[in-house]
Amino acid sequence: MKIYVDMDQCQHYGQCTFEAPTVFQLNDDGKLEYVGEVDAALAEQVEAAADVCPMQAITVEA
Amino acid sequence: MPHAVVVGAGLGGLRAAESLRGQGIDVTVIGDEVYLPYNRPPLSKEALKGGVDVDGLYFRRKFDDIDWRLGAAATGCSLAERVVTVDDSAYTFDGLVIASGIRPRHLPVPGIQPPVLRTVHDARALRDRLTPGTSLLVVGAGFIGCEVAATARQLGCEVTVTAYDSEPMLRPLGPELGAAMKAHHEAHGVTFHLGQGVKEFHADGVTLADGTRLTADVVIEAVGSVPNVEWLHGNDLDLVDGVLTDNLMRVVQPAKGDGSAGTTAGPTDVPVVAVGDVARFPNPRFDDVPRRIEHWNLPTETGKRAGQTLGALLKGEEPTGDFRPMPAFWSDQYDFSLQSYGEPALGTPTLVDGEWSGDCIVEYLRDGDVIGVVGVNRTKDLMHYRKEIGQEAVDSA
Numbered sequence: 201m202k203i204y205v206d207m208d209q210c211q212h213y214g215q216c217t218f219e220a221p222t223v224f225q226l227n228d229d230g231k232l233e234y235v236g237e238v239d240a241a242l243a244e245q246v247e248a249a250a251d252v253c254p255m256q257a258i259t260v261e262a
Numbered sequence: 263m264p265h266a267v268v269v270g271a272g273l274g275g276l277r278a279a280e281s282l283r284g285q286g287i288d289v290t291v292i293g294d295e296v297y298l299p300y301n302r303p304p305l306s307k308e309a310l311k312g313g314v315d316v317d318g319l320y321f322r323r324k325f326d327d328i329d330w331r332l333g334a335a336a337t338g339c340s341l342a343e344r345v346v347t348v349d350d351s352a353y354t355f356d357g358l359v360i361a362s363g364i365r366p367r368h369l370p371v372p373g374i375q376p377p378v379l380r381t382v383h384d385a386r387a388l389r390d391r392l393t394p395g396t397s398l399l400v401v402g403a404g405f406i407g408c409e410v411a412a413t414a415r416q417l418g419c420e421v422t423v424t425a426y427d428s429e430p431m432l433r434p435l436g437p438e439l440g441a442a443m444k445a446h447h448e449a450h451g452v453t454f455h456l457g458q459g460v461k462e463f464h465a466d467g468v469t470l471a472d473g474t475r476l477t478a479d480v481v482i483e484a485v486g487s488v489p490n491v492e493w494l495h496g497n498d499l500d501l502v503d504g505v506l507t508d509n510l511m512r513v514v515q516p517a518k519g520d521g522s523a524g525t526t527a528g529p530t531d532v533p534v535v536a537v538g539d540v541a542r543f544p545n546p547r548f549d550d551v552p553r554r555i556e557h558w559n560l561p562t563e564t565g566k567r568a569g570q571t572l573g574a575l576l577k578g579e580e581p582t583g584d585f586r587p588m589p590a591f592w593s594d595q596y597d598f599s600l601q602s603y604g605e606p607a608l609g610t611p612t613l614v615d616g617e618w619s620g621d622c623i624v625e626y627l628r629d630g631d632v633i634g635v636v637g638v639n640r641t642k643d644l645m646h647y648r649k650e651i652g653q654e655a656v657d658s659a
Binding site: 256259 | 277301304308322590641642
């Protein structure tokens, strides 16, 4: 599945990193980094990450 | 197939509806606004600043076969008859989700009631009036009031904030951090009149309790909220402050005070859960006191949990599990990004890193334990608290 984060909206709150830690991470500067394409086995985690984004900046495509 | 009715089309209603639909349950959602669920926090910040376009605020929806009945609020409910009424329409249910949320509170003082900021409609009306050079008076210095003040300054308005509390955001942040945020606002040109209640509203401002007359082109009231529970009256529920539930979000009926049979409190006979801002529930991460929490992340947490609980009840099963959500909030004002985990309002603030006046981390202690934390521009350094706060209670459970 494909993941896209609108970095104009992202405020680097890091809530997604708690739900899908292998996909979303804050780097040493506190900025979000993420993997753009992940195995469908991670779907539940990625969906949960998109749900908890306060800016609703995460798009998921199956 | 069982049928659930969700009353409330905000974030909590959406999450509960999705959880139930995912379990194969038919779902009807009743919402007072004409819009599908949308994200409200930008209404005082980005959306207010940039122009209020609801298309950019809608939550993504995971199912296209949820029945949305939008544009009119629930007006009544009989749990015994398992029916929700919306004016003349009746919606029967096997299970009910109470997700009716909150509405802005109004100060009970005479005069012309100012507008509030809760909906897309409110935000558009406010945005239209916040032209450069316009003077704005914000009544209330909580998060929404402070965010509107900051946004209005960025739009070139003259901004005054008045509130009964002695510092902005006093209850969630405490006096020291509240004072620091006040100084930041003042450095950006905001004028404060704090520590005085409003005695009277006027078309062009307010009179404060000490007689001070404040005038402005635009007045907005942001003095907290009240839960939408009136439609539930007559069902013997505890509606003192929102809807009382147990830890798994199942609605609880209070003990009958008349000494008749069934004098102990317990779950309703009919499957009913409550979610989001309207739900008052105990969180064993902190203690056994039921509380309403108006933080953005709780509707998702409680919505998903309530969906599981109601799903189990509709299968004739007893809900099980352990629910200890971590409250979290965020607020952006100018270049200051506030972030919090836990329940800072329940503790005593202690500066642990940085300076009150700048980027910092503040822990909130209760009986020597960290029960909440607030950071200013310290997002990454705060993250470990999300796992640690209340962990002692979790470990010993």
